[in-house]
Amino acid sequence: MTWVSTIYFFLPILCLTLLYGLICRKLWSSRHNLRGPQAASREKYHKQTIKMLAVVVLAFVLCWLPFHIGRILFAQTEIILYDVTQYFNLISMILFYLGASINPILYNVMSQKYRQAVSKILNYGQVWHSRSLTRSEKTSLEENNLGCTSKGNG
Incomplete structure (x- = not known):
């Protein structure tokens, strides 16, 4: 030992x-x-x-x-x-x-620089994920995030 x-x-x-x-x-x-x-x-x-x-x-x-x-x-x-x-x-x-x-x-x-770098990496991942969605998926996702639906909000 x-x-x-x-x-x-x-x-x-x-x-x-x-x-x-x-x-x-x-x-x-x-x-x-x-x-x-x-x-x-x-x-x-x-x-x-x-x-x-x-x-x-x-x-x-x-x-x-x-x-x-x-x-x-x-x-x-x-x-x-x-x-x-x-x-x-x-x-x-x-x-x-x-x-x-x-x-x-x-x-x-x-380290504040470390926190900023991690935040930047995580935000980049979100941007990359949103770029991989189709236009209709992005629109639907954005409307759901705003609490709206595409129908009847006139």
């Missing part, structure tokens, strides 16, 4: 910390070299990106560490602590599954 946790938890943490750390260092050092009328906004986005990367790494640790601690405890405990490890396992499994979906949630909460 210790080796599995080392490989599947500590190795990804090391990679995340190293790679995101390099990105953060590059962004942090380049903030002094920003010039031009949009330098202040780019510096703001650099700081926002650094914060987001730190939160993503922290979320990964918080969501996955209990799972791996629970695995080690479960493998090494006696029957007396069985109930405690079962509750710990339940909580860690909830965090485990949350960890699989938390990044988009964090991006949505922390």
Whole structure:
């Protein structure tokens, strides 16, 4: 269990910390070299990106560490602590599954640009869907959306 946790938890943490750390260092050092009328906004986005990367790494640790601690405890405990490890396992499994979906949630909460991009994608999907309808289907759909029917509204 210790080796599995080392490989599947500590190795990804090391990679995340190293790679995101390099990105953060590059962004942090380049903030002094920003010039031009949009330098202040780019510096703001650099700081926002650094914060987001730190939160993503922290979320990964918080969501996955209990799972791996629970695995080690479960493998090494006696029957007396069985109930405690079962509750710990339940909580860690909830965090485990949350960890699989938390990044988009964090991006949505922390980044206005992300929310705008998602909104744009969703609106594009609606436009694409409406373009694929025939003219009579569009007319019928528009009339239903307005609460009208094509007959008897004269």
